[in-house]
């Protein structure tokens with residue numbers, strides 16, 4: 331009996347600086363209800379889903395940027411969403427800016443939380459691959475200051491047992507690094523959930539805009555196929571106070587095929603009835619890790635960070 335389940339990805343359109351968290355949570359709840367109405371058991375929301383993508387702005391003092399962060403899980407702003415999901419019996423992934431007192435000091439992470447269909451918090455992931463810079467590059471059009479506002483995640487790449495299968499989480503730039511998915515696939519993850527905020531232009535090298543979408547799709551389709559897993563990816567997109575970000579939310583099958591994709595840059599729910607055993611034949615053959623991987627030859631991947639040309 332194949333394991334079939336409907337998964338949803340809830341893409342968010344722009345969140346402007348003037349938008350309140352309550353107004354955004356109301357949008358998330360509306361999409362949660364739509365997903366439930368379409369039979370979904372899980373919903374993936376975007377990265378930093380409660381606020382505008384504030385790392386595009388330069389702030390100096392924590393009192394200026396802490397307004398974007400959440401304290402407590404669920405935080406006060408999140409409570410209505412957690413309540414609604416529990417009542418509907420829908421699990422979800424939610425990205426948010428986390429502020430926490432840990433190890434005797436205040437720490438800030440770009441975080442996602444996984445909540446089961448019963449409303450229980452299964453766990454968190456804290457973004458490891460932080461793009462951009464810590465100091466401004468001096469061009470407001472192109473600032474990307476995640477290294478300024480967030481610490482590197484300290485939870486590794488955990489995976490979580492759920493009634494639907496083992497789930498792994500990551501966030502945005504993580505999807506560009508194959509190590510992200512392989513480390514989770516080696517733990518048995520077969521469903522990856524991730525959110526992203528990908529500026530159409532503001533990154534530190536000029537390239538044709540179509541490449542932004544291409545690299546996004548390429549990263550996700552490769553990850554899905556090379557790890558024989560389903561990938562659920564949710565954008566926050568459109569022009570936030572004039573700063574454009576790509577859409578392209580999608581669900582990718584273990585074969586690497588995009589089975590459904592958002593067509594707008596607004597709030598949009600996409601769903602697909604996933605055969606969770608579709609990747610099984612790949613794990614028994616092409617990507618039977620135990621049979622085919624040769625870790626005795628992979629040492630450089632964890633022993634070396636940058637490029638070192640042999641003498």
Ligand code: ING
Pocket residue numbers: 461501502503504506526527528529533
């Ligand atoms: N955003 C972008 C991302 O990785 C980026 C940053 C864009 C990096 C384009 C490289 C190229 O999709 C976040 N939030 O990581």
